[in-house]
Amino acid sequence: MTFHIVVSDELKKTLTVLKRKDQNMxxxxxxxxxxIASSDSLVIHHFKNLRSPLSDFKRVHLGSFVLLFRIEGNIIIFETFEHHDLIYKKAPSGKF
Structure with missing residues (x-):
């Protein structure tokens, strides 16, 4: 089962800057x-779940950066990509 990909506006902006500044990343x-999108429904649960207030999200590390995403049915919504130290400071609001 493949998932459909949805990318948040914040992540689109981040990826635009990243494409210009760091092609490898x-x-x-x-x-x-x-x-992640080509994973089946069993493998997708391999990715780390976060604690409250981000309990709807899963994460994957890429170096010292973290990509947050959530799953709704067969849709994967990629929310944000930031440095590990900065991404969890947004946690109290729970919104990106």
Missing amino acids: FHAVEKKMLQ
Whole structure:
């Protein structure tokens, strides 16, 4: 089962900047997103769930950066990609 990919506006902006500044990281993120989307429903649960208030999200590390995503049915919504130290500071609001 493959999933459909939805990318948030925030992540689109981040990827645009990343493509210009760091091509290698951009391609790593792109490759990881495609790998996640092509996973079956059992493998997708391999990715780390986060704690409250981000309990709806899963994460995957790419170096010292984190890509957050959530699953709704057969749709994967990629939310944000930031440095590990910064991404969890957004946690109290729970919104990106």
